[in-house]
Amino acid sequence: MSIYYISFVFVGxxxxxxxFFIVKxxxxxxxxxxxxxxxxxxxxxxxxxxxxxxxxGRLSLKIQQLDVIIETKTLDDVFVRLxxxxxxxxxxxxxxxxxxxxxxxxxxxxxYVFDVVRAEVPKMKLDDVFVKKDDVAIAVxxxxxxxxxxxxxxxIKTLVTDIDPDSQVKEAMNxxxxxxxxxxxAQFEGDAQRILIVERAKAEAESKRLQGQGIADQxxxxxxxxxxxxxxxNKVGINSQEASALIIVTQHYDTLQSIGxxxxxxxxxxxxxxxxxxxxxxxxxxxxxxxxxxxxxxxKQNKMKKQNNNK
Numbered sequence: 001m002s003i004y005y006i007s008f009v010f011v012g013x014x015x016x017x018x019x020f021f022i023v024k025x026x027x028x029x030x031x032x033x034x035x036x037x038x039x040x041x042x043x044x045x046x047x048x049x050x051x052x053x054x055x056x057g058r059l060s061l062k063i064q065q066l067d068v069i070i071e072t073k074t075l076d077d078v079f080v081r082l083x084x085x086x087x088x089x090x091x092x093x094x095x096x097x098x099x100x101x102x103x104x105x106x107x108x109x110x111x112y113v114f115d116v117v118r119a120e121v122p123k124m125k126l127d128d129v130f131v132k133k134d135d136v137a138i139a140v141x142x143x144x145x146x147x148x149x150x151x152x153x154x155x156i157k158t159l160v161t162d163i164d165p166d167s168q169v170k171e172a173m174n175x176x177x178x179x180x181x182x183x184x185x186a187q188f189e190g191d192a193q194r195i196l197i198v199e200r201a202k203a204e205a206e207s208k209r210l211q212g213q214g215i216a217d218q219x220x221x222x223x224x225x226x227x228x229x230x231x232x233x234n235k236v237g238i239n240s241q242e243a244s245a246l247i248i249v250t251q252h253y254d255t256l257q258s259i260g261x262x263x264x265x266x267x268x269x270x271x272x273x274x275x276x277x278x279x280x281x282x283x284x285x286x287x288x289x290x291x292x293x294x295x296x297x298x299x300k301q302n303k304m305k306k307q308n309n310n311k
Contacts, residue, residue, distance in 0.1 A: 019048060020045060020046070021041075021045075021046050021047075021048065021055060022044070022045055023042060023043050024043060026043070026061045027042075027043065027058055027060055028040055028058065028061060028090070028092070029046070029055050029057075030055070030056050030095070031046075031048055031053050031055055032054055032056040033052055033053050034052065037100070040095050040096065059095055059099055060090070061089060061092055062089065063089045064088060066086045066110070067083060067084070068083070068086065068109070069081060069082070070082050070113065070114055072117060072122065073121075073122055074121060074122065074124055075123060075124055075125045076126055078166065078169050079166050080121070080126065080163060080164065080165045080169075081164040081165075082121070082129075082136075082162065082164075083160070083161050083164075084113050084137070084140060084158060084161070085159045086109055086140070086155065086157075086158050088109065088144075088148070088154060088156060089153070089156060090153060090154075091149075091152050091153065091154050097150070097152035098152030098153060099152075102151045102152075105148075105151070105153060109148065112143055112147055113140055113158075115143070116136075116143045116144075117140065120135070126165060133160040133163060137158045137159055137160045140158045141155050141157070
């Protein structure tokens with residue numbers, strides 16, 4: 001009696017254990033009865049008939065991601081590897097189609113991605129692939145949505161997450177970019193040098209102008225001083241010629257004294273006799289007189305030429 005009772009309890013426990021099952025959140029369980037689809041059970045504690053019903057599979061309803069790496073050729077004959085990330089999920093109302101219509105959804109999605117990418121990228125140049133990668137992703141999503149919707153899959157997002165050209169192509173692109181940057185740097189350096197030269201020339205011109213103005217002011221003050229000296233000497237009874245000779249002799253000896261005080265001066269031979277100043281004055285007066293005579297003659301000739309031209 002006790003053995004039968006124990007056996008009955010044991011069988012009852014087994015039936016209870018096999019009759020109940022748990023489905024996790026965001027998961028769908030497919031229940032079959034004698035190999036035929038029976039029901040789809042969602043999250044929570046579920047019941048099935050032991051030895052009659054069985055769980056044939058479970059599908060995750062979460063968003064999943066599949067990374068597909070494709071190697072293809074661009075319009076300018078450059079081989080490039082693209083990594084396309086496809087985010088998808090099973091549609092809750094189409095769990096039956098997702099489970100029974102496709103055995104290997106990853107392979108199906110990969111095939112469509114290969115087909116679309118190898119149809120779109122060969123239409124673009126390498127630079128355009130980097131710029132228009134979103135266009136490639138949109139084309140992949142559009143094609144996948146149409147194809148996979150019938151199988152119970154919804155394509156949430158497609159992303160071109162990596163574009164990797166051949167290593168030699170990348171080195172060539174880096175050299176091109178480096179050369180372009182060096183060209184721009186050279187242009188800026190040339191502009192800077194040009195501005196520096198112009199500014200230096202302006203500064204030098206300003207310096208020369210100020211230097212000339214200083215020399216002119218210096219000579220003007222010297223002439224004013226000489227005029228005042230001659231006036232003072234005239235007041236004490238010395239005529240203009242004698243006063244000029246005295247001033248020249250004085251400046252001559254001042255010059256000799258200044259040269260003698262400069263220890264770094266080169267060898268200079270100058271007359272130092274008292275007659276030297278007088279001779280210089282006479283020569284200057286004779287030069288002025290001769291220049292005045294020549295000037296007067298040139299004025300007469302110019303006046304005669306104008307009169308002849310008027311006739």
